[in-house]
Amino acid sequence: MNPFDSPIDRSGSDSIKWGKYAGRDILPLWVADMDFAAPPAVIAAITQRLAHPVLGYGQPPASVADAVIDHLERHYDWRIEAEWIVWLPGLVTGLNVACRAVDGAVQTATPVYPPFLSAPRFSGRELQRIELDFDDRHWSLDPARLAAATTRDSGLYLLCHPHNPVGRCWSRRELDTIAEHAEKNDLIVCADEIHCGLILDEDKRHIPFATLSPAIARRTITLMAPSKTFNIPGLGCAFAVISEPALRRRFLRAMDGIVPHVNVLGFAACEAAYRDCDDWHAGLLGTLRRNRAAVDAAVNAEKCLKMAPVEATYLAWLDVSELGLADPAAHFESHGLGLSDGRDFGAPGWLRLNFGCPQATLDEALRRLHRACAAA
Ligand SMILES: Cc1ncc(COP(=O)(O)O)c(C=O)c1O
Structure with a gap:
């Protein structure tokens, strides 16, 4: 198994990312840290x-x-x-x-x-x-x-x-x-x-x-x-x-x-x-490339979403404006997905999705993304 796919429970920890939605069934794919353990050499x-x-x-x-x-x-x-x-x-x-x-x-x-x-x-x-x-x-x-x-x-x-x-x-x-x-x-x-x-x-x-x-x-x-x-x-x-x-x-x-x-x-x-940490880094890039492809496929399957290919970072920047939502971040949260609000970046109608997470987390997040789009 890809070591980056081992799930690590961060709920109840000191994580800003996971603390934001504590006690609610919302997957946090917002702030830019990844749900991966630090490299063993760093530990x-x-x-x-x-x-x-x-x-x-x-x-x-x-x-x-x-x-x-x-x-x-x-x-x-x-x-x-x-x-x-x-x-x-x-x-x-x-x-x-x-x-x-x-x-x-x-x-x-x-x-x-x-x-x-x-x-x-x-x-x-x-x-x-x-x-x-x-x-x-x-x-x-x-x-x-x-x-x-x-x-x-x-x-x-x-x-x-x-x-x-x-x-x-x-x-x-x-x-x-x-x-x-x-x-x-x-x-x-x-x-x-x-x-x-x-x-x-x-x-x-x-x-x-x-x-x-x-x-x-x-x-x-x-x-x-x-x-x-x-x-x-x-x-x-x-x-x-x-x-x-x-x-x-x-x-x-x-x-x-x-x-x-x-x-x-x-x-x-x-x-x-x-x-x-060169080997760890190579494994990370392989995992992020795979995750990027999954996000790309899921977003392109939604008629109302648009995104440019992500050349770098583990962040996908989604144009959700065609869904016609007054508060897109709140809508996706209500379908169990916590994304960064584009308004904070100077871009209302956009959301940022962090795909630095194990495959199982991402698969569930993309299912929720689909449900949120269907419900809009
Ligand atoms: C472009 C950019 N600069 C800076 C930071 C944060 O840097 P630091 O945590 O070292 O203040 C981020 C975090 O997402 C970032 O994306």
Whole structure:
């Protein structure tokens, strides 16, 4: 049996995902963590760390930076230096720090992961939205819209790469368009690449934005973490890579007094995830590809639903607007399926389905999806 298909009961645990519907027969396929056990090598590393009973403030051991550096070179052909790494307790923290560190209005392409919309507001920055185009099968970024959204005040572009929720793995040509836009308008780019280890299309690969050219690297803050790929977001260990010293100093200054240390178990997990989990990762991608095919087939069998193929992430972004529901998320919940509400992403009439779960859970979820559509 595929080890990713072993059911693990998370009800009654400390899980946000499962706690939301505690005591109700609603399958939670919303927030972005997977119902899979962490890799055995990660559990072993945490257990080994706990053999030392003192859990004081941590500092990143050199070996964790080495694991990051080696991982980025092996997977993305990206050579970075240890001093470019700024450790963070999470990427949302990084998005908010970037908005504080860089002056001016903040641009982002929508629909998008909600903190991209709230971080500018929290920092008193204007938000300049660029609507992505959808032609029923494909999401794309229109360069004319980039130009139209830009003002003299534009200062920062928040790039979601791969893009949550639309599942795009942006191509080199598309990234070049954003890079030209950033250079022409002198923008800093904060590239959230948290899903970069989850490219499902075998003919695509993740290209870190900062690798486009040395000039682009100088205006880029890259945010990454092992949290999505290795399913350890509860351990709160992430990092920024900022090669340009002055930009790095600005980022560090904006963190002052509000960003806590990364916890010591997070460092242990991060190192093991990047160093020792290639086989686990290959098994995960195979499982997610199978699940993606099941979701694709189920959605395409419903006349009133639409979705683009998911190139990356374990998130399917569903257009349910043709069902004509006033509150789609509530309707699906009433049929036993808890999905993320598109309104939070700037897209009413859409729902996001997390397919990072064992086959039996997904099969039941897709049966409920069908029943909910039939009842609409
Ligand atoms: C694009 C993106 N960025 C950031 C996060 C969350 O990052 P963190 O938990 O490290 O704050 C998510 C979680 O789903 C995400 O999809």
